[in-house]
Amino acid sequence: MSLLKSFNSYDSRIVYLLLFLIVTIPLLSPMGLPISVSPSTVTYYDVIDALGPDDLVLVVLDTEFSGYMEIQSGIIASMRVMVERDAKMCVAVSHPEATGIPELVFAAIRETVEEHGYTYGEDYVILGYVFPNEAAVASAAQDWQGVIHKDFYGQSTEGTFLDQIHDWSDWTLISDYTTGIQSGSLINHFGLRGTPMIVNCIGVMISTQMPYLSTGIYQALLQSMRGGAELEYLTGHPGPGMTAMDAFTLGHYMLIVLIIIGNIGYFGTKENSRRNVE
């Protein structure tokens, strides 16, 4: 009887401790559980795989640093593919915290960058915080040369491949890694005008981004950390995503077990109180 009651009302800190341990232990000692690849990830990969040396990609890190923790696997795997395809990348961010992300990403793909002779200024430029609000996105879409003059390091963008960009139509692809800060603005001012877009979003946003996928504004959608891990698997470069899948799996199973336990406790105490009344 008391067990059923404890299933129904227990200290939340037990759940916190369980979740903490269930996530931390597999990260400290990975188990290497298998992973399958979903069709949405395959579609996403097909889009970036089709890029070539003449293609200009605007990579928008549309996330705080917390969001990067979830989608870092997708960002790293995607940008590695873009480097391998020699596509020209312009990295812009829409949150001050995200200015710290490009350094981490390029450190993670340093070998690929060196292997392909990917050079700053010729093949990629890091602009930094250039999309602080919707008006900044709109002005960049309409008059790129009028608003973008310097990169994150204070160097002029003149003489780089960005000289070819005048407005939204000059981009081959917009690759948005988002927690929702300026994703709506990018859709409104780039996507709606016909610039192809792909997105890697956090789990919370998947249902709200799917309508844009169905209307064709997004070519592909990479879903959260799971999608990033699948992309790592697909591209043959295991990274933070695949390492995290053990903890990811156990966290999901833990929640299912807790809900079942809660329901056992609920029905058990309900049944007992009904019997007591009789």
Place this chain on the structure above:
Amino acid sequence: MIDPVEFSIMVVGCFLSMCMFSTLYGKSSPLYALAEESYIGFATGLTIVMNLMYIYNTGVVGIQGGDWILIFGFILGIATLLRINPKYSYLSRLPIAITLGAQLGLSLRTQIYTGFIDQIKASIIPLFEGSAKTLIYNWTTFICVIFMLSFFLYTIEIKGPIKLSAKIGEYLMYASFGAIFAQTFMGRLGLFVGSIQNFTVPPWKKPILIACMAIVLVALIALDKLNLLEKLTPEE
């Protein structure tokens, strides 16, 4: 050989992160307050730096390049800042009005398409053409959209067929909420897994993570036993 700067970044970052997790203990603690105020302070400073950089790179450099009209951006911006002065705060109304009008123009001209017309168009899907799988998908989406829409009708009395439709829509919404909740949990779990992963790769970080976890937990329990938690925590 581990770089001393990288080591110090790891130790400080890990310790402050564990301090932030101390809120899960269930009682307010000075450790959490330390982490919270550190984040607020440094993040505010970062936001200011980045915005000043944006203003310089877009505005000042633009003006230097001959785009004199951007001076109005500075005039309006400084007028907005006068909001903090009670005597001159009325001067901030005009820049607020102008920026609000411009931003309304930006959103209204596009959202009518992306958020309404395109969504309605995408809901009109073939119901009698395609493979069995396509038909199942299309019919399900069509039925869900129609019935869920009827649930959100507030301007007419819900009775008769509309009432039945709204009831079905409600059940379909609960089914979709189950899917959405699972995706939400996946997202939040991913955030947490990613934040801990930050402290486990490369392997030299792992002992530091365990040590910081132990130190913070012991400190919390000790402060709680000595009844110092509330005494040392800042007032709300």
Place this chain on the structure above:
Amino acid sequence: MKSRELSLIAMFLSFLVVFVPYFIDVPALDTFSTKLITITAITVSFTLLLAIHSQFKRGFDFVRRKPRGWIFKVYMMITIVLMLLFALGGLETGSYHWAMYAIITPLSSVNYGILAFYLASTCARAFKARNTKSILLILTGFIMLLYQAPFTGAFFDLGPIGIYLANTFGLAAGRMFLISVTVGAMVFGIRILLGQEPGVLGIRSEE
């Protein structure tokens, strides 16, 4: 400058300058519209600088009262100044770089990571199969949770049903919310333009 009418006229004019060229091609107006958007971007960036004032005002008010733990607020204000000073030394290396990766980035990640705990605890408590609706919710939730866990695919393939639920039910609900929010936002925007929401412009109702 204080006049409510002046604010409303300025707002409406700037709205027209941005809205009209999107649909009607007038080259001179188009150029002016683009410049106005850039001016707006710069002006809105200035408003974020108000964060200095609001944090310091809160901080000084707190310290003046000298309640328990006032020293934390002093620490917070010092860290704001420190970050500004660090930035003067350059953004790529040095103190700014250290503060970025030792303090801001780990704390930012943990800040949102904590939500996973609250969500897990709340879901475990709240999701009880009390009626048909909650059973539906729990059932689809379980299917999606199992589908999302990569290891499940090693035992049984929930891919078809998981994708079906996400691409139909999830899509429909997302579309509903998007349409509702868009219509609401548009109506609110039109109300602002017609002057029926003066509070947004900082105009008090008695003016």
